[in-house]
Amino acid sequence: MEWGTDMGILDGKRILVTGVLTDSSIAYSVARLAQEEGARVVLTGFGRLSLVERISRRLPEPPPVIELDVQNTEHLDTLADRVGEHIDGLDGVVHSIGFAPQTALGGNFLNTSWEDVATAVHVSTYSFKSLAVACLPLMKGGGSVVGLDFDASKAWPVYDWMGVAKAGLESCSRYLARDLGKHGIRVNLVAAGPLRTMAAKSIPGFAEFEESWPAKAPLGWDLTDPAPAARACLALLSDWFPATTGEIVHVDGGVHAMGA
Numbered sequence: 001m002e003w004g005t006d007m008g009i010l011d012g013k014r015i016l017v018t019g020v021l022t023d024s025s026i027a028y029s030v031a032r033l034a035q036e037e038g039a040r041v042v043l044t045g046f047g048r049l050s051l052v053e054r055i056s057r058r059l060p061e062p063p064p065v066i067e068l069d070v071q072n073t074e075h076l077d078t079l080a081d082r083v084g085e086h087i088d089g090l091d092g093v094v095h096s097i098g099f100a101p102q103t104a105l106g107g108n109f110l111n112t113s114w115e116d117v118a119t120a121v122h123v124s125t126y127s128f129k130s131l132a133v134a135c136l137p138l139m140k141g142g143g144s145v146v147g148l149d150f151d152a153s154k155a156w157p158v159y160d161w162m163g164v165a166k167a168g169l170e171s172c173s174r175y176l177a178r179d180l181g182k183h184g185i186r187v188n189l190v191a192a193g194p195l196r197t198m199a200a201k202s203i204p205g206f207a208e209f210e211e212s213w214p215a216k217a218p219l220g221w222d223l224t225d226p227a228p229a230a231r232a233c234l235a236l237l238s239d240w241f242p243a244t245t246g247e248i249v250h251v252d253g254g255v256h257a258m259g260a
């Protein structure tokens with residue numbers, strides 16, 4: 001027997017991973033590492049499912065892909081049944097979803113319309129609650145819900161209404177932790193440093209902003225490596241944070257802890 005094959009930190013865990021779009025998606029790394037650590041994974045995909053399916057075939061074990069647009073109530077209402085066709089329950093759920101219209105990003109903060117802000121908050125903030133509640137029927141034995149955050153304790157260049165949506169996500173996570181604790185469900189966020197994914201590339205001016213990050217980080221920071229953020233997600237999904245909920249774990253090379 002190969003050393004370590006039966007020793008994954010997610011051995012026996014059943015994990016739903018949202019947010020795979022490309023192989024640079026944070027969710028893709030989460031799915032890959034989760035499988036390597038012994039988890040059974042189901043993915044949800046948004047929009048062009050054939051694309052997500054193609055990417056998912058690069059994973060160690062191509063998982064089922066289920067359609068989920070978090071703005072679609074029917075998708076949410078039927079999610080547990082559709083996931084249940086592939087797996088008999090869930091021990092973990094990963095929310096790796098964010099979107100804001102172009103007008104809500106890139107320095108247009110004072111002129112963004114409510115409709116565009118509402119879209120950003122619906123997809124990036126409210127959906128954390130929607131997803132957790134939709135998965136509740138499958139989490140009878142308790143479990144762990146993990147979301148991807150970008151530190152919202154400060155105003156950043158160009159991040160604008162996405163930053164406001166993330167501040168909402170941080171608060172949403174604490175309220176979810178309050179209300180799901182009685183079901184044995186932990187709710188936590190990983191606040192990642194900037195990573196060159198589709199979501200990041202679609203923010204005008206993010207490239208210039210992110211370039212200063214590696215120099216500010218005591219540990220340095222690789223803008224092209226989502227693995228550190230993904231590994232933190234795995235840790236929170238595992239049994240090794242049994243008494244932690246409502247928490248934000250920063251995986252940013254240490255930038256959040258530094259002065260200017």
Ligand SMILES: NC(=O)c1ccc[n+]([C@@H]2O[C@H](COP(=O)([O-])OP(=O)(O)OC[C@H]3O[C@@H](n4cnc5c(N)ncnc54)[C@H](O)[C@@H]3O)[C@@H](O)[C@H]2O)c1
Pocket residue numbers: 018019020021022024025026027045046047068069070071095096097098099123148149150191192193194195196197198199200
């Ligand atoms: N890339 C970064 O710099 C960075 C840093 C910190 C946190 N994050 C967060 O990580 C998460 C994942 O983003 P990523 O950087 O991996 O980029 P990504 O573009 O690979 O992933 C974003 C995902 O959101 C999904 N999505 C958008 N609208 C949706 C909807 N209506 N319903 C369901 N899914 C929808 C997309 O399909 C995509 O899979 C996001 O919450 C993002 O804000 C990213």
